[in-house]
Amino acid sequence: MADIKPIIEFKNVSLDYQDNRVLHNIDLEIEQGKFYTLLGPSGSGKSTILSLISGKNSPSEGDVLIDGKIVNELPANKREVNTVFQNYNLFPNMNVYENVAYGPKLKKLPAKKIDQLVKDMLSLVRLSDFEQNEITELSGGQQQRVAIARALANEPKVLLLDEPLSALDYKLRKEMQYELREIQQRLGITFIFVTHDQEEALAMSDWIFVMQNGRIEQSGTPVDIYDEPINHFVADFIGEANIIEGIMKEDYLVSFVGKEFKNVDAGMKPNERVEIVIRPEDLDIVAPSKGKLQVTIDDQSFRGDFYEITAIDDAGNEWSIQETNPAKIGQRRGLKFDPEDIHIMRFNETEEDFDSRLESYEGEE
Amino acid sequence: MKKLAIGKIYLIFVFILLYLPIFYLIVYSFNSGQSMNGWAGFTFNHYHELFSDARMIEIVLNTLIVAVLSSLISTIIGTIGAYWIYQTKNKKIANRILSLNSVLLVSPDVIIGASFLILFTVVGMQLGFLSVLLSHVAFSIPIVVLMVLPKLKEMPKTIIEASDDLGATGYQTLSNIILPYIQPGILAGFFMALTYSLDDFAVTFFVTGNGFSTMAVEIYSRARRGTSLEINALSAIMFLVSLFLVLIYYFISNPKKGGKK
Known part of the structure; x- marks a missing residue:
C-alpha cells in the first residue's frame, strides 16, 4: 500500500465553523481507482470532508493534498475534482445536452471533442435518447443520472458524490447503487461517496470511513468494519448488533452473563472490562x-x-x-453461536492500537 | 354552480366599470363632431389631425426616447444594484438599502418631482431632455431592483456552487447561469420601467422645461385649454401600445407556448 502514491491526502486536518470545531485532526489517504465511502450520521462531518476536497472550504489547520500538492486555498474551479450533489443542482436554463457540455465548454475543448464526450457520458448513464430534453421533463432518477454525466464529462481525477441517492425511492436507489459501482469500475476513477445509509456503504465500497462528531472512528473494508467494529458506535451504526459488557479473562477466553466462552480475540490485559458484539444473524x-x-x-x-x-x-x-x-x-x-461470532471491543481503543493488536495475534495463526 | 355565476357577473361588472371610460374615450376619437357631447358620425379626421400635428409627433417621439433610454439605463443599474444587495455578506446594510429603495417606490411622485426640481435648480442644470431622462432613470431603478431581487433570491445558491465546481470563473457563472436565470425578472423590470416612464406625469411636469414636453404633460395642458378630440385619438393609440406591451410581456413570461429549439 505504501508504494502507491495517494491521489488525495489529509494531514491532520481540522476545520472550524465560527467557534465550532466540525472536523478534528483528520488523517486520510485516497488512492487512485477505488470506491470510497464516508459513512456517518448527519452532522458527523462527512460532507465537510467533501467540501475540503472540492474546494468549497479551506482547512483551519493541517493540509489537504491533491496529487501530492497542498491545495488548501486552491479555489473549486481550479481543482480536478467534480461533485454530484444531493439535489442534483442541474442548470434549469439548459437542456440535458447543454448541462453535460457545460464543463467541457468552459475548458474550451474543440467542439468535436465536446460532442463526443457528452454523447459518451450520456450513453454511460443510459440517457442517450434524452439529449434535447429539458431538465423539468425528467424524473428524479434521470436528473440524478444527468448530474453524474455532467460531473464525469469534466474528466475529473476524483468524483465526489454527496448523498446522491438519498432523494430516490428504495428500488431506484438499489438500481443506482449497482449502476454507480459499475460506472466507477468501468472508468477506473476514484469515487468518494458520502452517505448515512450503512447498507449502501457496505454494498458499494472498497473502503469505508466511519465518522462521528467530526472524527473518523474507523476505516477499513466493508467486511473488516462489519466483522470487527472498533467500538460501540461503529458496531451499532453498521448493521444490527447485540452489544453487552463482559470481562476478558485471558487471551481467547471471555466471560459474560456469568459464563465463560471461548473466542478468537487476544491482546488485552487479563480481566479487562470489554464490550462484546454478536451479530443477530450469527445467533x-x-x-x-x-x-x-x-x-x-x-x-x-x-x-x-x-x-x-x-x-x-x-x-x-x-x-x-x-x-x-x-x-x-x-x-x-x-x-x-461459534467462538468466531464473538467480537471483542476495548473501551477507548484508538484505531492504531486496534490495528496493531489485531495484527499481533492474527499473525500467529 | 350558482355561486360561480354570481362571481363571474361581478367580475364582468368590475371590468366594465374599469374599462368603460377608456372605451368611451376611444369611441369618441372617431366622432365627427368637435366634442364629446353627442355622437355626430364616424370619422378618422382626428387621427389625420394628430398625424399632421408636427409638434405632437415630436412630443410622442420624445416620450418614446425618454422611456426607452431611461428604462434601459435603469435596468442596467437596477440589476447591478439587486445583485449587489443579493451577494453582500452584510445583511444589515443590504436591508437598509432595500428599505431606502422601497421608500422611493412608495413616496408620492409630487415629492420626487419637486425634490428633483430643487436639485436641478441648485446644481444649475437646464431643465429639458436631460433632466427628464435623469429623473425617469431615478424613479425606475427601484422598480427594476424590486423585480430582479426576488428572482435572485429564488435562485438556488447551489447551482452557483455547481457551476463553480465544474470549473467556471465568477464571470462565467454570472453570464452563463445567473443572468439567464434572472432574465425574466430583468425583462419584467424593463417593461415596468418602460410603462412607468411612458405615463409619468407628476415627476415630468416638475422637471421639464425649455419647450421639452412628453405626452402626459402635453395631454394635460391641452385638456385644460379645452377638449380637442385629437387627444382622444392619441389616448386610443397609447392604449393600444400599452396593450401591445402587456401582450409582449405575457409571452416573455410564459415561454411554454413556443417550443425552444
Missing part, C-alpha cells in the same frame, strides 16, 4: 440444553426474508436474533 435458536445461553423469547416481528426475534437472558440482557423460522413468544430456548 441460532436451539433447544435450551444445546444452547450456550438460555433465553426467554420476548417478541418477534416478520421482516419478509427473516424474523426479527427478541429474547431476554437470565441476566436481563436483550438479544436480537435473525431467524428464518418463527419462534413462540414466552418459550424458553437456547442460543447457539
